[in-house]
Amino acid sequence: MKYLMEFEPIIKKSSSLSPHTFSGLAGVCEYLAEPRSKEELAALFKTCHTNKIPFRILGNGCNLLVRSAVVPGVVVKLTNPAFCGFENLGNTVRMGAGASIFSAISFCSQNNMAGFETLIGIPGTIGGALLSNTSDKSGPISRFVRKIEVIDSLGIIQIRDKEEISFSDKGNDLRDPVILSVEFAFEIDKTESIVKRLRKAWISRKIQLPLGVPYAGKIFKNPRGLTAASLMEQGGFQKTKVGGAEICDRDSNYIVIHPNAVVEDVLRLIEQVKQGIRERFNVDLELEITIW
Numbered sequence: 001m002k003y004l005m006e007f008e009p010i011i012k013k014s015s016s017l018s019p020h021t022f023s024g025l026a027g028v029c030e031y032l033a034e035p036r037s038k039e040e041l042a043a044l045f046k047t048c049h050t051n052k053i054p055f056r057i058l059g060n061g062c063n064l065l066v067r068s069a070v071v072p073g074v075v076v077k078l079t080n081p082a083f084c085g086f087e088n089l090g091n092t093v094r095m096g097a098g099a100s101i102f103s104a105i106s107f108c109s110q111n112n113m114a115g116f117e118t119l120i121g122i123p124g125t126i127g128g129a130l131l132s133n134t135s136d137k138s139g140p141i142s143r144f145v146r147k148i149e150v151i152d153s154l155g156i157i158q159i160r161d162k163e164e165i166s167f168s169d170k171g172n173d174l175r176d177p178v179i180l181s182v183e184f185a186f187e188i189d190k191t192e193s194i195v196k197r198l199r200k201a202w203i204s205r206k207i208q209l210p211l212g213v214p215y216a217g218k219i220f221k222n223p224r225g226l227t228a229a230s231l232m233e234q235g236g237f238q239k240t241k242v243g244g245a246e247i248c249d250r251d252s253n254y255i256v257i258h259p260n261a262v263v264e265d266v267l268r269l270i271e272q273v274k275q276g277i278r279e280r281f282n283v284d285l286e287l288e289i290t291i292w
């Protein structure tokens, strides 16, 4: 495509998205881009925006279902070290949006920063986690956020203070197309205490969701005052299966992907649950998972 020629060194044509999603169920994207700097990413965004080329950011694909056989336009992965680093700023830490939650926990633990250790076992990147306001039993990650560096809809790099953004357990109202980095503030604690909480969280996560299995999830946002998982349990949806997709019996808000599953199985299962919950409880479940 002529508009993208200047980005040739960082773009692959017709790239499979399966290895980039947790469920492993995905087609290809027209172009997969891995920019080398924030400026290059901003320039790519502007080119796409000006020429009406669809532009999407892919984190670790843990909260993503790809329905299209070919995702049109450009899909961007923030894999370059320019997007995955950690900077200790004294009272706060700046984390690249492409950094994994796992590496963030590791950085914090090594620097006696407490708070992220209970996220252990949650897959994804800092950018994806911020977008959905990822949470665990201790609360949402928004409680540690101080500033967010973004590319705005005009392609300009901007800093947003936490006060400008409204967070809820359903996500946030940030409307900028790209999260570049997030600044977090943590309490300082002893290594032994952090490691103790990390081990405890790891044990309870392994009980909640057995590891080593592909999942699609987290499927639904929690309706106000309720949890999607408990509604599904009350509605008897645990272990409901469509083809190779099955509601997880330990946590109903996740779908187990069996080896014979296709993306249509997952979509039909989601639709079946939504309809059942509407009929039974008069509640419209809203999707948390993104569908491309």
Ligand SMILES: Cc1cc2nc3c(=O)[nH]c(=O)nc-3n(C[C@H](O)[C@H](O)[C@H](O)COP(=O)(O)OP(=O)(O)OC[C@H]3O[C@@H](n4cnc5c(N)ncnc54)[C@H](O)[C@@H]3O)c2cc1C
Residues within 6 Å of the ligand: 022, 056, 057, 058, 059, 060, 061, 062, 063, 064, 078, 097, 098, 121, 122, 123, 124, 125, 126, 127, 128, 129, 130, 131, 132, 133, 134, 135, 136, 177, 178, 179, 180, 209, 215, 216, 217, 218, 290
């Ligand atoms: C096994 C499993 C367990 C999980 N456990 C939990 C849990 O306990 N608690 C919880 O809250 N969630 C949980 N999740 C959900 C998921 O891990 C988080 O929402 C995760 O942080 C998603 O990050 P990601 O990088 O994979 O995002 P992706 O799935 O790649 O993307 C999700 C959305 O975010 C957008 N996005 C990603 N990065 C950026 C960026 N830099 N800028 C702009 N947009 C961006 C994408 O465009 C997409 O719309 C779980 C998921 C799985 C599969």
